[in-house]
Amino acid sequence: xxxxxxxxxxxxxxxxxxxxxxxxxxxxxxxxxxxxxxxxxxxxxxxxxxxxxxxxxxxxxxxxxxxxxxxxxxxxxxxxxxxxxxxxxxxxxxxxxxxxxxxxxxxxxxxxxxxxxxxxxxxxxxxxxxxxxxxxxxxxxxxxxxxxxxxxxxxxxxxxxxxxxxxxxxxxxxxxxxxxxxxxxxxxxxxxxxxxxxxxxxxxxxxxxxxxxxxxxxxxxx
Amino acid sequence: xxxxxxxxxxxxxxxxxxxxxxxxxxxxxxxxxxxxxxxxxxxxxxxxxxxxxxxxxxxxxxxxxxxxxxxxxxxxxxxxxxxxxxxxxxxxxxxxxxxxxxxxxxxxxxxxxxxxxxxxxxxxxxxxxxxxxxxxxxxxxxxxxxxxxxxxxxxxxxxxxxxxxxxxxxxxxxxxxxxxxxxxxxxxxxxxxxxxxxxxxxxxxxx
Numbered sequence: 145x146x147x148x149x150x151x152x153x154x155x156x157x158x159x160x161x162x163x164x165x166x167x168x169x170x171x172x173x174x175x176x177x178x179x180x181x182x183x184x185x186x187x188x189x190x191x192x193x194x195x196x197x198x199x200x201x202x203x204x205x206x207x208x209x210x211x212x213x214x215x216x217x218x219x220x221x222x223x224x225x226x227x228x229x230x231x232x233x234x235x236x237x238x239x240x241x242x243x244x245x246x247x248x249x250x251x252x253x254x255x256x257x258x259x260x261x262x263x264x265x266x267x268x269x270x271x272x273x274x275x276x277x278x279x280x281x282x283x284x285x286x287x288x289x290x291x292x293x294x295x296x297x298x299x300x301x302x303x304x305x306x307x308x309x310x311x312x313x314x315x316x317x318x319x320x321x322x323x324x325x326x327x328x329x330x331x332x333x334x335x336x337x338x339x340x341x342x343x344x345x346x347x348x349x350x351x352x353x354x355x356x357x358x359x360x361x362x363x364x365x366x
Numbered sequence: 367x368x369x370x371x372x373x374x375x376x377x378x379x380x381x382x383x384x385x386x387x388x389x390x391x392x393x394x395x396x397x398x399x400x401x402x403x404x405x406x407x408x409x410x411x412x413x414x415x416x417x418x419x420x421x422x423x424x425x426x427x428x429x430x431x432x433x434x435x436x437x438x439x440x441x442x443x444x445x446x447x448x449x450x451x452x453x454x455x456x457x458x459x460x461x462x463x464x465x466x467x468x469x470x471x472x473x474x475x476x477x478x479x480x481x482x483x484x485x486x487x488x489x490x491x492x493x494x495x496x497x498x499x500x501x502x503x504x505x506x507x508x509x510x511x512x513x514x515x516x517x518x519x520x521x522x523x524x525x526x527x528x529x530x531x532x533x534x535x536x537x538x539x540x541x542x543x544x545x546x547x548x549x550x551x552x553x554x555x556x557x558x559x560x561x562x563x564x565x566x567x568x569x570x571x572x573x
Contacts, residue, residue: 156433163440167447174451178458185461273469277402277523277548321545 191216194227197239197254197268199292222343229256237265240340244332247324249273251282251332257296261344264304267291269329279325290316302337302344306330377498380506383568386479387510388561393479397511397557398550400470404527407515409463410470411508417452418480419500421445425488426496432489441484442475449475479507514556522547 149155191212192202198215205211216239217228227239236259243252249272256265266289269282281287294314296302304316306326311317318326337344386392393414400410421444425432432440453471456464464471474480483503488496519525521544524532532541546552 150431150433151435152433156436159431159433160436160439163443167443171447171450171454174454178454181458182454182461185457189461189465275402275548276406277519321548 193268193270194239194241194254197256197266198229198231198237199256199266199289222340222346224340224343226340226343227254235259238343240336242332242336244328244335246271246274246282246328247279247322248275251325251328253282253329253332255291255333255336261347262295262297264291264294264296271325274325275322278319279322281319281322282325282329287319296337296344302341303334304330304337373495373498376495377502380499380502381509382506382564385506385510385564386482386503387507387557388564390482391561392482393477393507394554394557396470396473396477397507397514398553399473401511401515401518401553402522402548403519403525404512404515406467406470407511408508409467410474411504411511413452413467413471414474414477414479414507415501415504417445417448417474418483418504419497421448421480422483422488422496422500423493424448425484426491426493429489437489438481438485441481445480445484446475479503510557510560513560514553517556518547518553522552 188208191208194216195205195208195212196202200211202208215229215231217230219226219228221228225241227241229237229239231237237256238259238261239254239256241252241254243250245251251269251271251274253267253269255267257263258265268288271280271282274280274282290311291304294304294316296304298305298314305314306318306329307315308318308320308323380386384390387394387397396410396414400406421441424444425441428440428444449471453464456467456471483499487499491499516526519527520531524530524537524543532543
């Protein structure tokens with residue numbers, strides 16, 4: 145067999161063209177063949193994340209799809225997407241989806257509120273590309289549970305405050321060494337709460353009354 | 367199966383005497399990025415090993431037909447296609463792993479070890495030798511990654527594979543995790559220490 149002249153211009157161009165077509169076809173076929181399975185995975189992962197914000201240990205759950213359809217109903221309240229969850233003891237929780245920016249890339253999360261729309265029941269955070277061991281720690285339960293039982297309605301409206309060092313009262317302790325990611329989480333929560341203001345302040349009449357009576361009592365006591 | 371002397375050298379050489387990271391000083395960039403914790407380092411090591419071996423075989427099979435002037439581009443296309451395939455397959459069948467590796471999978475394309483082995487070995491050797499060379503270099507890379515990650519996770523967060531290993535009373539008696547270990551610069555210093563130890567041991571052997 146005559147040895148190929150691999151330095152020939154025409155040969156080079158034809159070779160490159162054929163190679164690119166083959167690779168493109170291969171990738172296109174694989175991509176479209178695997179797409180349904182990938183989307184199912186993404187959807188399953190989203191459901192897991194929503195459930196995680198209810199302090200459910202997702203690793204213990206055998207059938208995520210079943211649990212999700214049992215517990216969560218996706219609703220639009222006051223023009224905003226809200227996941228309404230009815231948990232085991234029968235109480236209702238509102239889960240708000242959040243999106244923001246960390247140090248290197250996107251961060252997102254879900255915040256579950258009690259039906260007073262003020263007390264945080266649970267949170268879940270995840271990230272694209274934060275530094276493992278530093279900003280990446282926002283995915284740990286240790287960080288996420290720091291928000292539990294805190295109140296989002298304070299003097300400055302609907303907001304949480306993440307602080308360095310020891311946290312007092314309604315403050316949440318930041319992750320040491322990950323100031324920018326912690327700030328990102330704070331900004332993400334506060335912008336989302338701002339957007340959900342209408343939903344948050346739209347309380348069922350009962351709840352409003354009881355809250356008013358509490359404030360009245362406090363005033364009277366003073 | 368008994369390996370001939372040359373085959374043995376191809377497969378095992380990169381693990382020690384001709385290690386891609388500490389002797390050829392290739393692939394340092396990703397060694398800094400993924401070694402904060404042991405688990406991603408381990409998975410990255412395995413992924414690189416598989417991809418080096420596969421792309422080595424493919425380039426070795428094509429080596430006589432590749433036009434010399436665009437050979438780097440051809441190598442790059444093969445590597446990029448393989449990395450994309452691996453990433454797609456992981457997303458479909460091992461979603462958790464894919465999420466954990468996120469950007470690191472893409473980083474494999476830029477790993478100098480891949481291009482280095484393709485250019486230096488696969489372009490001039492047969493597929494079988496290239497497979498062994500790829501496996502050897504991938505594992506050589508993985509070993510260094512694992513050593514560095516072991517020390518960084520142990521000293522930096524007091525855990526291994528995510529499990530706490532430093533007993534609680536150490537912390538109570540004033541032991542503090544070394545936050546510096548989390549910084550990429552410390553990986554470089556650790557790699558430096560490994561190179562130092564490696565050189566002095568190998569010098570003794572040569573005598």
